[in-house]
Amino acid sequence: MRTPRSMLKAAALATLVLTAGACTETPPTNGGDNCAPSSRNDEIRLGLAPACEGCHLTGNKPFFASLTAFENGLAYDERYVKRGDPDNSPLIQLLEGTAPGSYPQMPPGQPYDELVASGRVKLTIEQVKAWIRELPPPPERLESPDPEAFSVRRLSAEEMVVSLMEQLGLTLEDFVSTSDPNWRNKEYVVNGGKLFVWPGDWAPGISRQYVSDSRSVERFDALGGGNSLVYRKRDVSFGPSAAQTLVQMSQAWCARAVDKKGNTAVLRYVTLADTSSKNPDAVQKNLRTLYLRMLGQPPSEAEAKELYERVYVPLEAQSTRIAWIGVCASLIRHPLWITY
Numbered sequence: 161m162r163t164p165r166s167m168l169k170a171a172a173l174a175t176l177v178l179t180a181g182a183c184t185e186t187p188p189t190n191g192g193d194n195c196a197p198s199s200r201n202d203e204i205r206l207g208l209a210p211a212c213e214g215c216h217l218t219g220n221k222p223f224f225a226s227l228t229a230f231e232n233g234l235a236y237d238e239r240y241v242k243r244g245d246p247d248n249s250p251l252i253q254l255l256e257g258t259a260p261g262s263y264p265q266m267p268p269g270q271p272y273d274e275l276v277a278s279g280r281v282k283l284t285i286e287q288v289k290a291w292i293r294e295l296p297p298p299p300e301r302l303e304s305p306d307p308e309a310f311s312v313r314r315l316s317a318e319e320m321v322v323s324l325m326e327q328l329g330l331t332l333e334d335f336v337s338t339s340d341p342n343w344r345n346k347e348y349v350v351n352g353g354k355l356f357v358w359p360g361d362w363a364p365g366i367s368r369q370y371v372s373d374s375r376s377v378e379r380f381d382a383l384g385g386g387n388s389l390v391y392r393k394r395d396v397s398f399g400p401s402a403a404q405t406l407v408q409m410s411q412a413w414c415a416r417a418v419d420k421k422g423n424t425a426v427l428r429y430v431t432l433a434d435t436s437s438k439n440p441d442a443v444q445k446n447l448r449t450l451y452l453r454m455l456g457q458p459p460s461e462a463e464a465k466e467l468y469e470r471v472y473v474p475l476e477a478q479s480t481r482i483a484w485i486g487v488c489a490s491l492i493r494h495p496l497w498i499t500y
């Protein structure tokens with residue numbers, strides 16, 4: 161089931177697992193290991209990261225996703241850093257909690273100095289100021305896009321939860337009982353232990369008090385999700401616990417999608433009464449459509465054949481329901497699904 165493209169992505173993902181995370185885990189303290197910052201700018205990026213990357217690894221301000229992102233988006237953006245002039249640089253005002261915009265302080269709600277005092281962050285505001293004072297001119301590569309730049313990353317846990325719900329035609333109501341008009345304000349009812357996975361800092365369930373099934377949040381943590389309420393940063397690698405959680409989640413959610421009445425997300429061109437002997441064309445068509453829906457590109461002939469012969473047919477011997485759940489879940493574990 162591997163095209164060269166998916167092999168490439170899988171290989172890239174493997175590298176990601178090995179290298180990402182490790183270097184942002186701890187602020188740089190020595191120059192001897194392979195996590196040593198690659199430049200002065202990188203030193204500052206890694207120094208700020210523990211305080212910032214929880215919210216700025218992805219999204220519309222992914223300053224801490226890479227050195228390039230840091231330089232392009234923050235260090236050499238005049239709106240935030242005025243080269244040579246720390247006192248007029250909004251970045252410093254944000255750290256000091258005196259910025260004029262709608263967000264006076266970064267991180268929101270906690271003075272940066274306190275993070276330094278508590279030892280969570282080592283880089284002081286003075287050091288950031290000194291860096292701005294001596295900030296070297298932008299590296300040349302900022303001017304032209306780098307075709308070699310690493311452009312594959314794993315989906316974040318948030319993206320996994322949101323895109324999977326959408327792709328499988330599921331809504332919150334499939335997991336929690338939202339029909340009670342007061343459901344947001346009280347401990348909500350899980351609709352029968354359906355392997356709900358949900359961020360600990362999103363509504364519904366923004367504080368533990370509302371989450372009647374704490375495993376929902378624990379699973380999200382295991383997927384590598386961060387939690388800004390407790391300053392836990394996202395795990396950008398894709399380790400065994402994330403993989404294991406995704407396996408369970410893919411099985412359970414695909415089953416929900418197949419069993420949900422009137423849901424055509426998985427069963428678009430077939431019903432559970434169609435089998436490969438009775439209606440082979442419909443089965444083939446549905447298989448290809450599902451592949452396209454989940455992975456965003458049509459399968460090659462070889463991939464479609466492999467999915468059919470190695471996943472669908474053996475499982476169909478048990479039931480068409482199990483066969484479609486199996487096909488659906490195997491697509492979610494595909495390297496193309498996990499990466500972005």
Ligand code: HEC
Pocket residue numbers: 208211212213214215216220221240251254255261262263266267268272388
């Ligand atoms: C708890 C989440 C969180 C943390 C931690 C955090 N930020 Fe932010 N940051 C936000 C949000 C939310 C916004 C505003 C929404 C947006 O523009 O994406 C923002 C916006 C910004 C902006 C743009 C401000 C503007 O007015 O345009 C900068 C610069 C920034 N953050 C830098 C940082 C830095 C540096 C750190 C670490 C010292 C940090 N942030 C830590 C959530 C966070």
